[in-house]
Amino acid sequence: MQVKHKKDISELPPVILLDGGVVSLSVARSLGAKGIPVYSLNIPQNFGRYSKYSTRIQFTGESIEEWAHWLTNDAIEQMRGAVIFPCSDYTIELVARYRTQLENHYILPEINDSLMLAMLDKAETYKIADKIGISAPKTWCVNSLEEIEGIMSSLPYPCALKPRFS
Numbered sequence: 001m002q003v004k005h006k007k008d009i010s011e012l013p014p015v016i017l018l019d020g021g022v023v024s025l026s027v028a029r030s031l032g033a034k035g036i037p038v039y040s041l042n043i044p045q046n047f048g049r050y051s052k053y054s055t056r057i058q059f060t061g062e063s064i065e066e067w068a069h070w071l072t073n074d075a076i077e078q079m080r081g082a083v084i085f086p087c088s089d090y091t092i093e094l095v096a097r098y099r100t101q102l103e104n105h106y107i108l109p110e111i112n113d114s115l116m117l118a119m120l121d122k123a124e125t126y127k128i129a130d131k132i133g134i135s136a137p138k139t140w141c142v143n144s145l146e147e148i149e150g151i152m153s154s155l156p157y158p159c160a161l162k163p164r165f166s
């Protein structure tokens with residue numbers, strides 16, 4: 001019987017944490033404590049940048065297109081072969097939409113991109129749940145104040161108003 005040995009931690013690629021608030025801080029601490037090199041974008045919404053285990057990377061983009069351009073141009077030489085770890089809806093969308101360009105340079109999470117994009121859209125999530133028989137609260141998709149006023153009398157209370165995209 002052949003025994004598989006654990007991979008030496010020094011052989012593991014670094015991880016780039018994209019976005020993520022407190023999620024990125026938790027991930028930075030968990031991975032960094034195990035000796036995995038962690039890089040966090042130095043942007044306000046990436047709390048992982050405050051971890052003692054994380055190295056800050058300067059980045060100033062705001063749109064998904066700017067993030068993709070930076071990752072596939074400016075960051076390549078320094079970060080080639082790193083694991084991209086999306087820590088927010090925004091960066092999950094980035095990976096899903098730009099997988100083809102990113103996978104040539106980075107290790108990406110193995111996910112079904114179209115399903116991930118559908119899960120970011122609450123209306124699509126409820127449609128998928130209904131289609132496969134998972135019970136979910138009744139939902140109405142509205143796009144204007146007039147549409148809300150038109151359904152108010154039929155809404156059960158208590159109820160919640162949520163955005164379709166977070």
